[in-house]
Amino acid sequence: MSNFKNGLKIFTAPFNSGNPVTVLVLGICSALAVTVKLQPALVMALSVTIVTGFSNLIISFLRNTIPNSIRIIVQLLVIATLVILVNEILKAYVYDVSKQLSVYVGLIITNCILMGRLEAFALGNKPIPSFIDGIANGMGYGVILVVVAFFRELFGSGTLLGIKIIPESWYVVVDKSTGYIAEGSGFYLNNGLVILPPMALIIVGCIIWVHRSINKDLQDK
Template sequence: MSTETAEQPVAKVAKAEGLFSKRRRKIVSDPLSDDNPITVQVLGICSALAVTAKLEPTLVMSIAVMFVVVFSNLIVSVIRNLIPSRIRIIVQLGIVASLVVIVDLVLRAYLYEVSKVVGVYVGLIITNCIIMGRLEAFAMGNKPYDSILDGFGSAFGYAWVILVVAFFRELLGSGSLFNFKVFEAIGIDNFPTVGLMTSPVGAFILIGIVIWVQRWRNGYVEHQ
């Protein structure tokens, strides 16, 4: 139940540890709930507000963030002992920025439609605090395989929260899911859509509710 973003390197473990040992499973599962980047660490809120008006761009954003956080964790972890500590932030930023530009270029070449929607926000992944947070707190002090797991855990933790927010925003704001008009499909023609949900204000309210529910369920309390 640690709330610090700077975790200590995980204690030395015995040799021949299983690929999915208990400790490693915990690396993946912790960020999903107890140490969720959005609801507990309150990182990455900026993009959670910006992209969650519809489910489709949100899903692409989640995948893009996953790609970037996993690979930057891996790369930084591999060269962690070579990185001069005095310029480590700029080195991390350079790696993250390069990966983000690659994602953007690939989207534009192969998923043009989607990149039209999320194009602006993909660039903003660079400033997603979750990624820098994981690099600085985890990848700089842990082995590559653990860092990959940590990347997946954080990315999934981020993804489920923004997908939940996007689900309600699209459902209530546009009356659709993945652009499929659900209310018309079940025979409600004049569903009153909530304009508030399409604006970032709606995302604030929803994230607030998600944080509230999750903290209530986990019995989490802010430290004084």
């Protein structure tokens, strides 16, 4: 039972006080890059979850054999191998998805969450808790990614998962012959700023703000 409780604690931490993005502030770079649309964000979240889970598992199995002086390189090797495998498999069996993700799958290698969790957790814990920690951290990262992507796609493109959410009739139409807003047209325009990376940073900042006002333990004294 205590094992189960422990596992549950490891699993839930990344969603609250140990969230990789909002608390540990890791993986911010990709949170800015892949959150313009919801779909790549979802697939990215899934890929990262798989890679964090299995790299944690493998490093935890190897943890007592890895020489201290080359441990970072070994970690990198394991992550890179997994990412290349994922990429090759995607290319062979789900070519369309792999094309959508393009360079981002390769960029999982550079995601700081992976190395962070390997250093902080997998090197000092048994395989199963490490695996849970990896999966949970990947999901904790994914949740933030999806929330950011939700706002960015909705306000930036007026769609969610490519489906139109904001009715076409709301949009302002410019009359090409006069250059003014056409009579009887709507009142709404997509916010171009939301599509650009700085806005993702502002949304992440807002999430951190909300998170810290709910969870008072996280506030700096």
